[in-house]
Amino acid sequence: MMYRFINLIITLAPLATVLCNAKVLWSSTSATNYSNIIREAYLLGNGRLGAMPFGSPGNEKIVLNVDSLWAGGPFGATNYTGGNPSEEKYTYLSGIRDWIFQNTTGNVSQLLGKSDGYGSYQVMGNLSVLHNATMMPGTYRRQLDLDTGIHTTVFSDVVGNAFTASILCSYPDQVCIYQLDSNGTLPELSIRLENQLVNSTLANSTCGHGYTGLTGITQVGPPEGMRYEGVVRIVGAGNISTRCDEERGLMVVPRTSGLRSLSIVVGAGTNYDQTKGNAASNFSFRGDDPAEYVQSVTSEAASHSSSQLRQRHLNDYQRLSSAFTLDLPDSDNSSNVETSVLFGRYDSNNGDPYVESLLLDYSRHLLISSSRDNSLPANLQGRWSPDLAAAWSADYHANINLQMNYWGAEQTGLGEIQHGLWRYMQDTWVPRGTETAKLLYGAPGWVTHDEMNVFGHTGMKEDAQWANYPASAAWMMQHVTDHFSYSQNMTWLKETGYPLLKGVTQFWLSQLQEDRYWNDGTLVVNPCNSPEHGPTTFGCTHYQQLLHQLFANMLVLGPLASEPDSAFITNISITLSRLDKGFHLTSWDGVKEWKLPDPEDSQVYDFQNDTHRHLSHLWGWYPGLSLSSPSASFLSGYTNRTIQDAVATSLYSRGIGNGPDANSGWEKVWRSACWARLNNTERAYFELKYAIEQNFVGNGLSMYSGKNPPFQIDANFGFAGTVLSMLVVDVEEVGMGGDERTVVLGPAIPKEWGNGSVKGFRIRGGGAVSFGWDADGKVSWVKGDNEGVRFVDKDGKEIVA
Numbered sequence: 101m102m103y104r105f106i107n108l109i110i111t112l113a114p115l116a117t118v119l120c121n122a123k124v125l126w127s128s129t130s131a132t133n134y135s136n137i138i139r140e141a142y143l144l145g146n147g148r149l150g151a152m153p154f155g156s157p158g159n160e161k162i163v164l165n166v167d168s169l170w171a172g173g174p175f176g177a178t179n180y181t182g183g184n185p186s187e188e189k190y191t192y193l194s195g196i197r198d199w200i201f202q203n204t205t206g207n208v209s210q211l212l213g214k215s216d217g218y219g220s221y222q223v224m225g226n227l228s229v230l231h232n233a234t235m236m237p238g239t240y241r242r243q244l245d246l247d248t249g250i251h252t253t254v255f256s257d258v259v260g261n262a263f264t265a266s267i268l269c270s271y272p273d274q275v276c277i278y279q280l281d282s283n284g285t286l287p288e289l290s291i292r293l294e295n296q297l298v299n300s301t302l303a304n305s306t307c308g309h310g311y312t313g314l315t316g317i318t319q320v321g322p323p324e325g326m327r328y329e330g331v332v333r334i335v336g337a338g339n340i341s342t343r344c345d346e347e348r349g350l351m352v353v354p355r356t357s358g359l360r361s362l363s364i365v366v367g368a369g370t371n372y373d374q375t376k377g378n379a380a381s382n383f384s385f386r387g388d389d390p391a392e393y394v395q396s397v398t399s400e401a402a403s404h405s406s407s408q409l410r411q412r413h414l415n416d417y418q419r420l421s422s423a424f425t426l427d428l429p430d431s432d433n434s435s436n437v438e439t440s441v442l443f444g445r446y447d448s449n450n451g452d453p454y455v456e457s458l459l460l461d462y463s464r465h466l467l468i469s470s471s472r473d474n475s476l477p478a479n480l481q482g483r484w485s486p487d488l489a490a491a492w493s494a495d496y497h498a499n500i501n502l503q504m505n506y507w508g509a510e511q512t513g514l515g516e517i518q519h520g521l522w523r524y525m526q527d528t529w530v531p532r533g534t535e536t537a538k539l540l541y542g543a544p545g546w547v548t549h550d551e552m553n554v555f556g557h558t559g560m561k562e563d564a565q566w567a568n569y570p571a572s573a574a575w576m577m578q579h580v581t582d583h584f585s586y587s588q589n590m591t592w593l594k595e596t597g598y599p600l601l602k603g604v605t606q607f608w609l610s611q612l613q614e615d616r617y618w619n620d621g622t623l624v625v626n627p628c629n630s631p632e633h634g635p636t637t638f639g640c641t642h643y644q645q646l647l648h649q650l651f652a653n654m655l656v657l658g659p660l661a662s663e664p665d666s667a668f669i670t671n672i673s674i675t676l677s678r679l680d681k682g683f684h685l686t687s688w689d690g691v692k693e694w695k696l697p698d699p700e701d702s703q704v705y706d707f708q709n710d711t712h713r714h715l716s717h718l719w720g721w722y723p724g725l726s727l728s729s730p731s732a733s734f735l736s737g738y739t740n741r742t743i744q745d746a747v748a749t750s751l752y753s754r755g756i757g758n759g760p761d762a763n764s765g766w767e768k769v770w771r772s773a774c775w776a777r778l779n780n781t782e783r784a785y786f787e788l789k790y791a792i793e794q795n796f797v798g799n800g801l802s803m804y805s806g807k808n809p810p811f812q813i814d815a816n817f818g819f820a821g822t823v824l825s826m827l828v829v830d831v832e833e834v835g836m837g838g839d840e841r842t843v844v845l846g847p848a849i850p851k852e853w854g855n856g857s858v859k860g861f862r863i864r865g866g867g868a869v870s871f872g873w874d875a876d877g878k879v880s881w882v883k884g885d886n887e888g889v890r891f892v893d894k895d896g897k898e899i900v901a
């Protein structure tokens with residue numbers, strides 16, 4: 101299997117078609133209902149900081165989040181273990197396995213742990229800017245411009261002064277910036293950082309000349325909780341007089357004749373340090389007091405002019421946002437309609453291509469805003485939570501959700517923002533997960549389960565159906581492999597990607613068992629639970645598919661990364677040859693989710709019309725490749741009718757993603773992506789539209805329970821992955837197949853998107869393409885690098901660049 105180096109020369113030919121207009125989310129009413137802010141506000145961030153502007157004109161507030169601000173963990177209890185037991189438990193495994201092989205199902209009661217001290221992501225506080233101007237009705241508008249990443253509010257007061265408040269969160273300067281401009285003299289301004297959810301034992305607002313701040317702690321202790329600090333500074337403070345109301349920590353900027361513009365920066369941090377999540381640091385995760393960092397980052401930012409700050413933000417933001425463009429027709433003339441109206445009237449019978457392209461752009465904005473190389477990865481709510489205790493702790497669920505957050509990254513040119521994700525796994529998963537592997541499984545390498553916090557929680561929680569999920573890291577390894585596949589960065593592979601892959605591979609090589617139920621000579625996982633569904637059993641399809649892909653990839657990547665241990669590679673190769681590949685048919689010709697016998701009279705498992713939310717057994721079809729890819733080492737389902745039909749049968753059986761167990765957005769966009777890979781435009785587009793109709797609310801965010809909170813960001817991110825899968829099928833991994841790869845353009849482009857185009861679509865092997873399609877959605881032209889790549893349309897007809 102020879103790896104072919106592809107020179108990275110990106111030559112994007114100029115596009116003939118006119119670019120679409122910059123998209124904005126906008127509203128003519130302010131977001132003033134605090135308990136509904138998550139369905140009204142437009143979100144901003146710079147990776148580490150998240151901002152949700154709300155409030156009425158003259159009484160503006162911005163909810164601020166900091167990526168690492170979590171209660172619990174070692175900051176909550178000194179005996180915190182990341183969910184690991186105090187003694188070895190792997191000795192129970194052989195009994196558990198025997199029982200399961202004899203009885204087909206069983207339990208892992210002896211391995212289960214607790215959620216003790218797990219903690220929750222929590223809000224830092226609000227930046228409040230009060231100037232009590234009385235608004236002239238009908239002059240208000242707030243908007244988030246997805247071309248600039250800047251949120252703007254405009255209104256006029258009753259005496260005729262016009263105001264513009266703009267907010268941006270800058271990655272280069274690591275602060276958010278609020279700027280108020282008026283064409284008259286600014287009124288007196290009262291500025292404060294506040295946390296109204298806790299009292300002064302836990303947080304205090306403070307102020308001094310030209311600044312105001314908030315200092316807090318997640319618990320008084322002992323042990324002392326996590327410390328957090330935010331500071332607001334006036335840009336160019338030397339020229340502006342301020343007054344400090346010490347009791348309330350309020351900085352007052354008096355009305356000063358001729359002062360028509362004021363800019364402030366806000367920076368924040370905590371004493372969390374993810375590099376202290378290992379045995380050498382006693383898993384303390386405790387770093388320096390944030391005061392010094394926050395003082396210096398805000399002083400530095402405030403020393404620039406506001407136009408410099410804005411320009412530095414634009415250079416950074418637009419480099420990322422403009423790396424990819426989807427241009428769809430605005431057939432309903434929606435670009436001038438208020439955003440909440442667009443979502444309110446959206447229905448799955450008609451759709452609205454403008455809304456669909458808006459959500460694609462918003463998805464990329466949200467990822468750029470919640471995940472950067474110096475931040476923690478995007479969590480269940482991205483970066484945005486207005487509460488002290490978030491739903492599911494706003495943690496990292498890794499049996500679909502964390503993965504889905506990154507579905508849109510590589511192909512839209514945001515591969516680099518994932519460095520925080522790699523560091524998160526290296527620093528917080530590997531050290532504790534190495535212990536978990538030893539204690540629970542007697543295994544080398546490392547392992548994580550379904551739910552992870554920022555404190556290295558890698559143990560198994562208390563309920564097997566969702567907690568017995570040691571496959572989460574194996575799934576994440578798809579993202580690691582993909583990062584190399586798209587970036588071709590050999591340095592990164594050797595330093596970062598391969599060590600992660602190797603640890604997970606070592607773990608799984610040690611865990612596979614010869615199938616003693618079917619005695620078919622294959623190797624299977626035992627025990628396993630398919631994510632959040634069914635019994636504890638053996639040979640769960642989902643795990644088998646994940647391991648098929650992991651091992652096959654390792655055989656290519658090991659030699660590339662100069663793996664010195666040839667016995668390790670041989671072991672992978674032998675194990676792979678005996679591995680059950682996770683494709684068995686149900687009696688009704690769907691894909692089996694479990695390798696369980698299927699009694700003729702009663703379909704206890706794998707029964708028809710089981711509308712469960714997860715599509716775990718179709719993982720190898722999408723997002724995985726083990727079923728779908730025609731590469732020689734996979735099952736070649738992309739061109740195999742048996743597999744395609746089984747996937748389609750399972751998808752029909754699974755329903756449209758509104759079963760009694762959940763009516764969430766992520767299950768719908770996953771279904772859509774699977775249909776797209778089957779070239780089924782009608783089903784793919786329906787599921788996409790159905791997700792918007794059912795789950796996306798007036799500010800473009802996706803809710804978990806129909807249109808009701810909790811907010812869970814995965815469907816916003818998964819939306820991008822789904823649109824991308826309707827545009828391109830790029831499933832032949834570089835180095836895995838023949839000499840020439842085939843990429844299918846336009847597998848599922850609906851005619852409603854007719855005459856659209858896309859620019860900057862990354863393909864495997866490095867490089868990007870642009871292409872467009874005709875009124876029927878059939879791709880008609882392609883430009884870009886295509887060395888070694890053959891582009892075909894949906895009918896298999898070659899499209900020559």
Ligand SMILES: *[C@@H]1O[C@H](CO)[C@@H](O)[C@H](O)[C@H]1NC(C)=O
Pocket residue numbers: 133134135136
């Ligand atoms: C504010 O939002 C909450 C939650 O959606 C809702 O129950 C309440 O009625 C809203 N209040 C007002 C005044 O609209």
Ligand SMILES: *[C@@H]1O[C@H](CO)[C@@H](O)[C@H](O)[C@H]1NC(C)=O
Pocket residue numbers: 177179180181216
């Ligand atoms: C830590 O100590 C508390 C209080 O004694 C106890 O309830 C908890 O179970 C302990 N946690 C662990 C992981 O041992």
Ligand SMILES: *[C@@H]1O[C@H](CO)[C@@H](O)[C@H](O)[C@H]1NC(C)=O
Pocket residue numbers: 195196197199206207208209
């Ligand atoms: C769980 O499995 C163990 C064997 O691993 C067995 O001893 C125990 O009885 C089982 N418990 C239940 C409730 O089935």
Ligand SMILES: *[C@@H]1O[C@H](CO)[C@@H](O)[C@H](O)[C@H]1NC(C)=O
Pocket residue numbers: 198199200202203
């Ligand atoms: C299978 O389950 C039965 C209880 O139904 C139990 O008695 C038996 O020990 C189990 N088999 C094994 C090998 O544990």
Ligand SMILES: *[C@@H]1O[C@H](CO)[C@@H](O)[C@H](O)[C@H]1NC(C)=O
Pocket residue numbers: 231232288289290
């Ligand atoms: C606006 O607030 C200032 C204090 O910040 C107060 O002196 C003034 O009376 C207020 N004006 C109105 C119209 O409420």
Ligand SMILES: *[C@@H]1O[C@H](CO)[C@@H](O)[C@H](O)[C@H]1NC(C)=O
Pocket residue numbers: 256260261262283284
């Ligand atoms: C400020 O702008 C508003 C709206 O354009 C206008 O009506 C008003 O006259 C302007 N005021 C001044 C002082 O220029």
Ligand SMILES: *[C@@H]1O[C@H](CO)[C@@H](O)[C@H](O)[C@H]1NC(C)=O
Pocket residue numbers: 299300301302
């Ligand atoms: C302040 O909060 C702490 C911690 O939640 C609590 O123990 C204390 O009673 C509160 N004090 C007041 C005055 O509410």
Ligand SMILES: *[C@@H]1O[C@H](CO)[C@@H](O)[C@H](O)[C@H]1NC(C)=O
Pocket residue numbers: 300301302303304315316317
């Ligand atoms: C807030 O101030 C009070 C009074 O000075 C002090 O007791 C408390 O410890 C402070 N809280 C924090 C989190 O610094």
Ligand SMILES: *[C@@H]1O[C@H](CO)[C@@H](O)[C@H](O)[C@H]1NC(C)=O
Pocket residue numbers: 589590591592595596
């Ligand atoms: C490749 O990866 C290395 C190590 O992570 C990084 O420093 C470098 O910037 C990457 N190169 C490119 C072109 O992204």
Ligand SMILES: *[C@@H]1O[C@H](CO)[C@@H](O)[C@H](O)[C@H]1NC(C)=O
Pocket residue numbers: 708709
């Ligand atoms: C499954 O659902 C479909 C559509 O509702 C129905 O036609 C079919 O009869 C059902 N099949 C079974 C086995 O329940």
Ligand SMILES: *[C@@H]1O[C@H](CO)[C@@H](O)[C@H](O)[C@H]1NC(C)=O
Pocket residue numbers: 683735740741742743
């Ligand atoms: C299609 O896939 C199935 C399942 O892997 C396999 O048994 C069959 O031989 C394949 N058919 C062809 C034509 O390759």
Ligand SMILES: *[C@@H]1O[C@H](CO)[C@@H](O)[C@H](O)[C@H]1NC(C)=O
Pocket residue numbers: 738739740744777778779844847892893894895896897
């Ligand atoms: C989808 O189209 C591609 C390209 O023509 C083809 O190779 C593939 O087999 C098709 N899949 C299905 C399910 O028809």
